[in-house]
Amino acid sequence: MxxxxxxxxxxxxxxxxxxxxxxxxxxxxxxxxxxxxxxxxxxxxxxxxxxxxxxxxxxxxxxxxxxxxTRWKVGNGKRIHIWDDRWLPTPSTHKVISPPKPFDNFPMVSSLIDESTKWWKPKLVKSLFLPFEATTILRIPISYSLLEDNLxxxxxxxxxxxxxxxxxxxxxxxxxxxxxxxxxxxxxxxxxxxxxxxxxxxxxxxxxxxxx
Structure with missing residues (x-):
């Protein structure tokens, strides 16, 4: 080996x-x-x-x-911390590099997902992340059934x-x-x-x- x-x-x-x-x-x-x-x-x-x-x-x-x-595969986003966890499909670090911005007392990826549309909240994502990173996030597919996050x-x-x-x-x-x-x-x-x-x-x- x-x-x-x-x-x-x-x-x-x-x-x-x-x-x-x-x-x-x-x-x-x-x-x-x-x-x-x-x-x-x-x-x-x-x-x-x-x-x-x-x-x-x-x-x-x-x-x-x-x-x-490891990195997280986004499901409903409830187990993934936006700034601390590895969840982006970016081979370098898989972590968000945009400067953290206070917007929620519970900064989990779930807060970026609209449960009614089963998709990202585009305006919120674009306001929180650098343009290239926002584009990357909005391209991450989300299951309509909002499955649990998977490592x-x-x-x-x-x-x-x-x-x-x-x-x-x-x-x-x-x-x-x-x-x-x-x-x-x-x-x-x-x-x-x-x-x-x-x-x-x-x-x-x-x-x-x-x-x-």
């Missing part, structure tokens, strides 16, 4: 668990974590909480991988989360942290430090049963 840094490899493995929670919110594991750590939102906006379990702390520390590898994986052509595609995001995250997987709680634990310091062949540090 081309993995070169096994310490970095732990990040996408953990983010895979986060992706499962996000994409299968009705699973038993997802419901347990939601009840305890993010009862009023989703896993991407969750807090680590007080005295979190080791498993949750590890998953939470890897959520940056999912944030960088999609954008790091490969299939749109499916894979450990391999997440690994390349992880390498950039680690580089930004000065070459350390500081967002990974495993790498900070005494046990994992001893594992990574062992003077053995790199491939010997793979744990049995770990697959992409």
């Amino acid at each position: 081309g993995f070169q840094n096994l310490q970095t490899f732990n990040l996408p493995l953990l983010s895979k668990q986060g992706w499962r929670i996000l994409s299968n919110p009705d699973s038993l594991v997802a419901r347990i974590y939601k009840a305890k750590y993010f009862p009023h939102g989703d896993v991407l906006n969750s807090k680590k909480g007080n005295n979190p379990s080791y498993a949750w702390r590890s998953i939470h520390n890897s959520l940056e991988i999912i944030r960088k590898g 999609i994986w954008i790091r490969n052509k299939s749109g499916t989360f894979t450990v391999k595609s997440a690994y390349y995001i992880a390498t950039k995250v680690v580089e930004q942290n000065g070459g350390r997987a500081s967002t990974n709680s495993h790498s900070a634990s005494p046990f994992w430090k001893k594992i990574w310091q062992l003077k053995v062949l790199q491939k010997s540090k793979f744990l049995p049963g770990v697959h992409a």
